Amino acid sequence: MSEPQAVLLEAGLVVDGTGGPSWPGDLLLQGDRILALGEGLRGRLPAGLAPAAVEIVDCRGKVIAPGFIDAHTHDDAIVLRDPLCLPKLSQGITTVVTGNCGISLAPYRTPRSLPPLTLLGADSFRHASMAAYRAAVDAARPALNVAALVGHTTLRFAAMQALDRPASADELAHMAALLDGCMAEGAHGMSSGLFYEEAFAAPAEEVTTLARVVARHGGVYATHLRSEMQQIIEALHEAGDSAFAAGVPLVISHHKCAGPANWGRTRETLPLIETLAKRQQIAMDVYPYVAGSTVLREDLVDGVIDVLLTWSDPHPEMTGRLVADIAREWGVSEKEACLRLKPGGACYFQMQEEDVERVIAHPLTMIGSDGLPHDRHPHPRLWGAFPRVFARYWRERGLFTLEQAVHKMTGMTARNLRIADRGLLRAGAMADVVVFDPATIADTATYDRPHGLSLGIERVFVNGVLAYRGGTGDEAATIARAGRMLTRAGA
Incomplete structure (x- = not known):
């Protein structure tokens, strides 16, 4: 079976990136571009694009937005x-x-x-x-x-x-x-x-x-x-x-x-x-x-705010701990502990x-x-x-x-930032698109456990290619690498 020539994101809430009102509709991707936006696109595909060549993605209850x-x-x-x-x-x-x-x-x-x-x-x-x-x-x-x-x-x-x-x-x-x-x-x-x-x-x-x-x-x-x-x-x-x-x-x-x-x-x-x-x-x-x-900078370690160590070359075993706790353990001031931990980050x-x-x-x-x-x-x-x-x-x-x-x-x-053809959903723009659930989208990463997949991100397209499919555990995965080095608008 041949690969689909286009992807139709259907019946989602289109938030186009302009800040203007959202609207229920469809988005058609072909190659690395957005081919069309509108309602009922399945029934009025562009000439030369057969229905069998289009992958349909049901986006009901989801937001379709620029990447x-x-x-x-x-x-x-x-x-x-x-x-x-x-x-x-x-x-x-x-x-x-x-x-x-x-x-x-x-x-x-x-x-x-x-x-x-x-x-x-x-x-x-x-x-x-x-x-x-x-x-x-x-x-x-x-x-x-x-x-x-x-x-x-x-x-x-x-x-x-x-x-x-x-x-x-x-x-x-x-x-x-x-x-x-x-x-x-x-x-x-x-x-x-x-x-x-x-x-x-x-x-x-x-x-x-x-x-x-x-x-x-x-x-x-x-x-x-x-x-x-x-x-x-x-x-x-x-x-x-x-x-x-x-x-x-x-x-x-x-x-x-x-x-x-x-x-x-x-x-x-x-x-x-x-x-x-x-x-x-x-x-x-x-x-x-x-x-x-x-x-790590000792001038930022004031003894008032919490400072969490993110890395330390001389003391990697202290990573993930508060500098105040390390200082108490060593019997020194927080500034002195900071000096001992450098180079490092926090x-x-x-x-x-x-x-x-x-x-x-x-x-x-x-x-x-x-x-x-x-x-x-x-x-x-x-x-x-x-x-x-x-x-x-x-x-x-x-x-x-x-x-x-x-x-x-x-x-x-x-x-x-002078990034051309990105950031907006419009016909002809580059097909960087994210589909997410507005009711569940949330972060899971915390200071204690900083490596956490976010919730509610369903699909991510980069230059028209499905790059990521969300899920839980092993279900979430990078599907393809289709990124590019961009050139300044007008360059």
Whole structure:
């Protein structure tokens, strides 16, 4: 029996990614494109498409939506090492945006990386150009699509011998040339991680100079702010001014007000972001949790918030435990325990739920997981961020409509990150589609058990190919790997 030439997703609730009203109907996929949308498509198939050549999928009671786009990931290396991409596919994610927080695999080659590059794995930096990284992705054939940013910190490593100072004129020119090459090869923009020590010494002028390169190519600038704590207002002004001066759209990465002293300050930050948005294009991404996750830093271990160890090179046996408990066992302060555990990573319970809700409900906010796939005991956001938005913030808390929730994961993200032909259900668009049950979609990953398949994700199509079929236990599986390395819209 021959393979079907098309797939008809029939009688579902079509949520098209625009944020507009949903409607009951059908979606017809052929090849790697959406062929048609409408009602009763089975009875009016396009000429030349025989009914026997169409696979019918009954979607009654289910949502048919664009494949979710993860606006903020550190999946640069994992799509090469583990191209099945189960943590993301099982959430309905069909495209990941890599290279965030100033850290990207390209353009840099080194036999062993140092923090914070270790967020992408210890020995992954083998790609001297975006073209080389693209070739590696193409060879790996991941199960989802990859849209790449270029990391400012990676550029600094590639061009500078010492990172505790601003770049010299020659070093900055070297960085600009590397970035220009990556943008010409299809990168979607640049990210910065001024929060990290290796980029903290970079002045705003250094970032603005590089952002101008991005602007010439029609890309975007995403930033992990210099501070998400006491100096967050100043950091927001710096980011806005840098992007405005460069003439480039701005994305504020994983917006939060971190630390107990800053809880409630989203009442200040969100109005400021709205004010900036009146003069420039600006967006935010957020993950739906009160804990963040990054490398171990003693300045973040304050003795007040809980800190959960996700990995430690010198003490791997402590993974999954609270730093406070480790410190008591060793008879030392939490900061001293942190120093002994480094290099390592941790989840920091540093946000207030009310702040998370204000940010996630804001009309400028997209959804990003910010998961760290190389952690031995990862934050649950790696496996559960997107279904959690539906389960907790749509179904339970009612912060937005179903259509708005989908928009934050699809059409809005595609527009802000310059991802062409994705994020919307329309005839002619690429066939990245997820079918899910709105009544049951939920995350199962927890801080204690972070590797958990999400519920309610029924089918995930990537470039028209059924990539994932949901289920329980062994029933859930990656079916095919049909992802691609994407090129910036307009490139």
